Amino acid sequence: MAEAVVEDQDPFRCCICLEPLRDPVTIPCGHNYCMDCISGCWDQESQKGELFSCPLCRETFSPRPVLKKNTMLAELVSQMRKSSRSPIASPPSPLALxxxxxxxxxxxxxxxxxxxxxxxxxxxxxxxxxxxxxxxxxxxxxxxxxxxxxxHLQQKICSQHDRLIEVFCRTDQKCICMLCIMDEHKGHETVSAAAERKDKETDLGKTRTKFLQRIKKREKERQTIQEAVASYQRSAQEAEHHSEKIFKEFLQTVERRRSEVKELIRAQQKAAVKDAEDVLEKLEQELAELRRGHAEWEKLSLEEDHVHFLQSFQVLRSSELKPSPSFSLSPHKSFNDLNKSLSALKSEVDDLCKKNMINISGQVASVEIIVPQEPKTREDKLREKYRH
CATH class of the missing domain: 3.30.160 (Double Stranded RNA Binding Domain)
Structure with a gap:
């Protein structure tokens, strides 16, 4: 019975899935199968014992044979697919489909x-x-x-004429079909979708470049601010330690003033660093948005479908880069002036301390890392123009 089955078996068709061979393998008895089919068959047999058999001739093997793709047979099947008037039957395993x-x-x-x-x-x-x-x-x-x-099949069809969209109207900036040219777009400047994409790709490249330039600029600003914050914190710590050293030499009458200066330094340090951290957080958010926008333009540049490319380009083009705030950075600010003022107080009495506290407070407040500068609107520029 098995012999009859073997004689009727198509050598280029798997007897398990009854479809043309896909990734064909030849087992030790000489019969050919799809790799997925015979692997699945033997996976089931492995649950019953250590013997593995050929579904056609029932010859058994132990241990389980190692399967390797029959490259020559695969080439023959591939040539059959190419020479056939219609694509050869579907892949072997339904699960793969x-x-x-x-x-x-x-x-x-x-x-x-x-x-x-x-x-x-x-x-x-x-x-x-x-x-x-x-x-x-x-x-x-x-x-x-x-x-x-x-x-995007429906997007390729004109909703008015049910014809394939393959033309771009430059006058109305939209994708149309051939019948649209003779209808509502008659007399308009039209080109093929492929030709318009070629032009749009130039704009796309420029926009991607702008995103990259903005990203590099913001990354550099982020690094500069981070370095400035670190320097600022070191300077604040040095100022705090210096004030501690000076005030410890004071008499009991200046103890209260020492505490005031210490608190001023810490409060200003905390406020300035917090302001810088808030700016860094905004920068991180903007960088994330810029990278996301760049990724969308990057993905669009790889789109092979002209129509979908143009339709998506119109959507992305509407979200141009918006102006963002710039910042005035003072990376080398320190508490040196404060330290000098504190050293001068060493030989002064309590009355002198009272007079200098106003000066000290102002110096602490002036040690800022960055001062945010929001982008000026058209109204702001006009207001400044007429003010002068």
Whole structure:
């Protein structure tokens, strides 16, 4: 019985899935199978024991043979696929055909959706390997235009004329079909979608460059501010230690003044660092938005679908780079002036301390890391112009 099956067996077709071989392997008895099919079959046998058999001739093997792709047989099957008038049958394992979330689903499959391999611009359907067969064999369907399976199928069709969108109207800045040229877009400047994309890619490159330049600028500013904060904190600590040393030499009458100066330094340090950290947080948010925007433009640059490229370009173009605040940075600010004032107080009495406290407080407040400068609006510029 097995011999009869062997004689009727197509050497280029797997006897397990009954489909043309995919990733063919030859097992020790000489029979050929799809790698996924025979692996799955032997995976089930491994649960029963240590013997593995050929589904055709029932010859057994132990241990489990190591499967290697038969490259010569794979080449023969590939040549058969190319020489066939229609694509050779679907891949062997149905599990490999099921549509994943990132795949385009077949519109014809009624139950478990299979992965679509082609989309028909006439039928407006996406079809799996099985359901696309009539488009290769039925004369009435052979004239239909098939493209790679696309999620954007409806966007390729003109909603007014139900024709393929393949023209770009530069006058109205929108994608249209050939009939639109003779209708509402008559007399407008029109080009093919491919030609318009070529022009738009130039703008896209310039926009990507702007994003990269802004990112580099902001990264440099972030690094500079971080270095300034570190220097500022070191200077604040040195000032605090210096004030401690000076005030410890004071008499009991200046003890209260010592505490006031210490608190002034710490309060100013905390406020200034907090302001800098707030700016850094804004910079991080802006950098994230810039990178996200750049990624969207980068992704668009790789889009192969002209129509979807142009439609997406219009959407992204509407979100141009907005002006952002710049900052005035004082990276070398320190408490040296304060330290000198405190040293002068060493030989002074309590009355002199009272007179200098106003001066000390002002010096502490002036030691800032950065001063945010919001971008000026058109109204601000006009106001400044007439003020002068």
């Amino acid at each position: 099921y549509a994943e979330p990132e795949d385009v689903e077949c519109d014809f499959c009624s139950e478990k959706k299979l992965k679509a391999v082609k989309s028909c611009l006439v039928c407006l359907l996406s079809l799996c390997q099985t359901h696309v067969e009539p488009h290769y064999n039925v004369p009435a369907l052979k004239s239909h235009k098939l493209v790679q399976a696309s999620r």
